[in-house]
Amino acid sequence: MIxxxxxxxxxxxxxxxxxxxxxxxxxxxxxxxxxxxxxVFPPKPGPLYAGLALTxxxxxxxxxxxxxxxxxxxxxxxxxxxxxxxVKVTDGRYFGNGALWVMLGVAVIALTRRTGRERTLLLxxxxxxxxxxxxxxxxxxxxxxxxxxxPKVLDQYVxxxxxxxxxxxxxxxxxxxxxxxIGPHVxxxxxxxxxxxxxxxxxxxxxxVAAERRFPRHHLVRTFLVIGLLGPGxxxxxxxxxxxxxxxxxxxxxxxxxxxxxxxxxxxxxSIAIPxxxxxxxxxxxxxMPSLHTAWATAIFIHSRKGPRWVRYGGAFWLVAxxxxxxxxxxxxxxxxxxxxxxxxTIEAGMRLYDRGPDRKxxxxxxxxxxxxTAFLLAYRFLPVEMAENPWLFGPLLILTTLSVxxxxxxxxxxxxANPLTPLPDPKPAAEPQRPEPQPEPV
Numbered sequence: 475m476i477x478x479x480x481x482x483x484x485x486x487x488x489x490x491x492x493x494x495x496x497x498x499x500x501x502x503x504x505x506x507x508x509x510x511x512x513x514v515f516p517p518k519p520g521p522l523y524a525g526l527a528l529t530x531x532x533x534x535x536x537x538x539x540x541x542x543x544x545x546x547x548x549x550x551x552x553x554x555x556x557x558x559x560x561v562k563v564t565d566g567r568y569f570g571n572g573a574l575w576v577m578l579g580v581a582v583i584a585l586t587r588r589t590g591r592e593r594t595l596l597l598x599x600x601x602x603x604x605x606x607x608x609x610x611x612x613x614x615x616x617x618x619x620x621x622x623x624x625p626k627v628l629d630q631y632v633x634x635x636x637x638x639x640x641x642x643x644x645x646x647x648x649x650x651x652x653x654x655x656i657g658p659h660v661x662x663x664x665x666x667x668x669x670x671x672x673x674x675x676x677x678x679x680x681x682x683v684a685a686e687r688r689f690p691r692h693h694l695v696r697t698f699l700v701i702g703l704l705g706p707g708x709x710x711x712x713x714x715x716x717x718x719x720x721x722x723x724x725x726x727x728x729x730x731x732x733x734x735x736x737x738x739x740x741x742x743x744x745s746i747a748i749p750x751x752x753x754x755x756x757x758x759x760x761x762x763m764p765s766l767h768t769a770w771a772t773a774i775f776i777h778s779r780k781g782p783r784w785v786r787y788g789g790a791f792w793l794v795a796x797x798x799x800x801x802x803x804x805x806x807x808x809x810x811x812x813x814x815x816x817x818x819x820t821i822e823a824g825m826r827l828y829d830r831g832p833d834r835k836x837x838x839x840x841x842x843x844x845x846x847x848t849a850f851l852l853a854y855r856f857l858p859v860e861m862a863e864n865p866w867l868f869g870p871l872l873i874l875t876t877l878s879v880x881x882x883x884x885x886x887x888x889x890x891x892a893n894p895l896t897p898l899p900d901p902k903p904a905a906e907p908q909r910p911e912p913q914p915e916p917v
Contacts, residue, residue: 482601489608496615499622505611509574516556516563517570521610524673525603526573528695529580531680532599541576548572577603595687602695606673609702616706617759624713624760628855629720630735630749632763632807635854637746637862638869642808643717643801647740650802658802664792665799668770671792672698675774678785691829694777697822698770704821705766712851713760718804720754725803728758739804746862763851765806768814769821771796776822809854812876816847819883830890839886843879850875 493504503511512522526545530538549572556563577600584596636643650657664671676694683689714720719729722739731737733755738744754760771793778789800806806814820843827836850872853861861868 485605489612492612492615495619500618502615502618504615505608508611508614509608512571512574514571516561516568517574518610521607521669522570522573524669525607526577527603527673527677528606528680529577529599529603531602531677531683532595533580534684541580544579545572545576548575574607577607591687595683595689598689599683605699606695609699613702613706616709617761620706620709620713620760621756621758624710625753625756626751627713627715627720627754627760628749628751628763629714629716630744630752631858632714632809632854633717633721633744634746634749634858635861635868636807636809637743638865638872639808639812640865640869641743642811643804643806644740644743646798646801647717647804650798651740661795661799661802664795665767665803665805668767668792668796671788672770672774675778675781675785675789678781679777692826694773697773697777697818697825700821700825701766701769701773701818705764705769705817706761708764708817708851709760709762712763712855714762714807714810715754715758715760716762716805716810717807719758722804724758725805729755746859749858762806762810763813763854764817764847765800765810765814767796767800768806768811769818772815772818773822776818809850809872812872813847813850815876816843816850816879819879820844820847823883823886826887826890833890835886835889839882842882846875846879 489504489506493506496502496504512518523545526541530541533541549569552571553568580596581600584593584600588596650661672694676698679693680689680695715729717739718725719734721734721736721744722731723737724730724733735752736744775789775793778785781789797811800811801808820840823836823843824840827833827840830836853868857868
């Protein structure tokens with residue numbers, strides 16, 4: 475419980491710092507104020523109900539039905555209130571307040587009406603749900619900070635280095651356009667609903683929490699959150715907007731030809747020249763390096779391997795479709811994608827090692843993954859022309875290095891599975907020993 479308390483204090487401190495930075499840099503409220511407003515004002519419904527779903531893994535089926543009924547009922551009251559007050563609602567923000575109120579209600583019940591392990595379990599469930607919700611707010615604040623503090627982008631460096639891989643984003647973009655309208659529609663659904671897929675896989679992974687009255691040592695949500703926490707820090711060090719923005723018409727209402735160095739994506743790969751940083755607009759997030767969509771999809775794939783067939787197939791499909799979408803829509807370069815894979819595997823190994831405790835081979839692998847990821851960024855930044863002019867050397871080198879990280883991860887995790895940790899102790903208190911019944915005294 476002490477560890478959870480420390481983690482909660484550190485998380486709160488991080489949110490407060492991000493709140494201050496968001497207000498000073500962008501003049502906009504940060505994650506704490508934005509989340510607090512959603513207790514009353516129209517919210518983004520998806521993350522809130524997803525967070526409630528995660529919280530409900532610690533509840534019995536009867537409690538889940540009651541919680542869901544309360545959430546829907548509260549939302550209906552808010553909708554009727556807004557309708558009566560003639561409050562205009564945009565972007566479909568009708569529901570979600572109820573989910574947030576119910577999560578807070580579960581926390582209040584845990585603190586006032588539960589004790590011991592039952593209280594801890596309920597608070598863990600609430601914390602998991604609120605972290606997922608807050609993670610979305612943190613991500614929004616991070617992205618705003620990237621475009622406010624990093625006016626210049628390094629796309630020309632990455633695009634030049636991408637010649638070593640054969641300019642995969644340009645090739646994927648042409649292939650996707652050839653499959654219109656079915657291909658782009660399917661991949662757009664996959665790309666936009668990555669978080670939904672993660673929730674589905676996580677709920678399957680945590681399906682036995684209520685019955686066992688404990689969380690598993692390691693699950694998808696932890697890796698998902700850590701990837702989202704650390705990734706934006708790399709955005710600040712290596713700001714990149716993506717080929718559809720830097721070399722094409724832009725997307726999602728940001729960027730555009732007026733900001734692009736040339737309107738050539740996806741038909742004509744950029745020529746090899748000495749790259750330089752250039753100023754881009756103040757609306758497009760610098761969220762390419764590494765590809766966190768690829769990292770998250772990799773985490774989903776990893777955690778789906780031990781499930782039934784439909785879970786394994788779903789995880790594999792989501793990984794392949796996500797990589798196809800990131801490249802085909804021009805949101806990422808090939809260099810971003812392989813960096814995202816290395817990033818995800820290193821973090822996943824770190825999360826597993828945290829549960830196991832000190833392990834020499836695990837520490838060495840994490841050090842190797844970190845070194846490879848750092849080497850990728852340094853090569854993209856300082857050797858892009860050499861990489862482009864020698865694709866016969868650097869292309870295979872990039873692929874083989876990525877494969878070495880994948881192989882190392884498989885080897886170390888198989889060793890861990892062959893020597894599993896001691897099972898978690900049974901959280902249920904041991905039954906009191908029965909006292910022997912008194913025997914009648916002899917006559």
